[in-house]
Amino acid sequence: xxxxxxxxxxxxxxxxxxxxxxxxxxxxxxxxxxxxxxxxxxxxxxxxxxxxxxxxxxxxxxxxxxxxxxxxxxxxxxxxxxxxxxxxxxxxxxxxxxxxxxxxxxxxxxxxxxxxxxxxxxxxxxxxx
Amino acid sequence: xxxxxxxxxxxxxxxxxxxxxxxxxxxxxxxxxxxxxxxxxxxxxxxxxxxxxxxxxxxxxxxxxxxxxxxxxxxxxxxxxxxxxxxxxxxxxxxxxxxxxxxxxxxxxxxxxxxxxxxxxxxxxxxxx
Numbered sequence: 001x002x003x004x005x006x007x008x009x010x011x012x013x014x015x016x017x018x019x020x021x022x023x024x025x026x027x028x029x030x031x032x033x034x035x036x037x038x039x040x041x042x043x044x045x046x047x048x049x050x051x052x053x054x055x056x057x058x059x060x061x062x063x064x065x066x067x068x069x070x071x072x073x074x075x076x077x078x079x080x081x082x083x084x085x086x087x088x089x090x091x092x093x094x095x096x097x098x099x100x101x102x103x104x105x106x107x108x109x110x111x112x113x114x115x116x117x118x119x120x121x122x123x124x125x126x127x128x129x
Numbered sequence: 130x131x132x133x134x135x136x137x138x139x140x141x142x143x144x145x146x147x148x149x150x151x152x153x154x155x156x157x158x159x160x161x162x163x164x165x166x167x168x169x170x171x172x173x174x175x176x177x178x179x180x181x182x183x184x185x186x187x188x189x190x191x192x193x194x195x196x197x198x199x200x201x202x203x204x205x206x207x208x209x210x211x212x213x214x215x216x217x218x219x220x221x222x223x224x225x226x227x228x229x230x231x232x233x234x235x236x237x238x239x240x241x242x243x244x245x246x247x248x249x250x251x252x253x254x255x256x257x258x
Contacts, residue, residue, distance in 0.1 A: 046211045046213075075204075077232045078249070078251055079174040082175045083249070084175075103214070103215070120206040121206050122206065
């Protein structure tokens with residue numbers, strides 16, 4: 001018995017892949033924000049005040065454009081209008097590589113825009129290489 | 130800026146570990162249900178109608194007591210009052226071992242009871258060994 005919108009696994013995976021690419025390339029914050037609906041929420045990490053709306057989301061991701069990073073999708077699960085996934089972000093800084101592997105949960109519209117995102121990680125999960 | 134209850138990583142991890150043990154041992158459905166608050170919700174998989182309340186949760190898990198299984202925690206992230214984790218469930222059936230590796234998200238009360246659980250997996254993630 002379903003209670004919510006269904007989207008295909010391919011649609012969800014495509015958006016998640018573009019999200020990881022956008023984080024890695026980080027050519028502009030608006031490129032990342034374009035993946036979200038106008039009134040989307042981002043709670044990153046979970047427990048922090050959610051960021052609401054495309055402009056706020058662009059501002060939230062703006063610091064990403066200041067350093068080089070790579071991303072890798074480690075695991076992906078899809079069901080209903082949602083996906084949960086595990087990924088690695090390696091940020092290259094003058095002091096070394098900062099590595100973090102969050103577990104994220106997202107909901108999507110039928111056209112594959114992100115309507116909500118929650119990122120589960122804490123400072124104790126951050127590693128320096 | 131926090132918006133919700135904070136629980137310790139140890140409290141969240143302890144409950145998640147007891148959840149995986151209870152699934153593996155499955156001595157009784159009420160043993161599993163005892164990990165939840167009276168009005169907890171379980172949405173498993175996400176997109177299905179949530180099961181509400183301890184009795185309904187016990188009934189939901191009742192089929193588990195009918196076969197042998199083992200569980201393994203693969204990854205765990207904690208933040209705020211929540212945890213996200215990746216785990217493996219191997220169910221031993223007359224036809225072979227059925228393996229599934231869901232990504233779950235849970236919220237907890239300060240005393241470590243589960244107040245909500247969402248399980249992200251789909252039939253295409255199920256493997257037969």
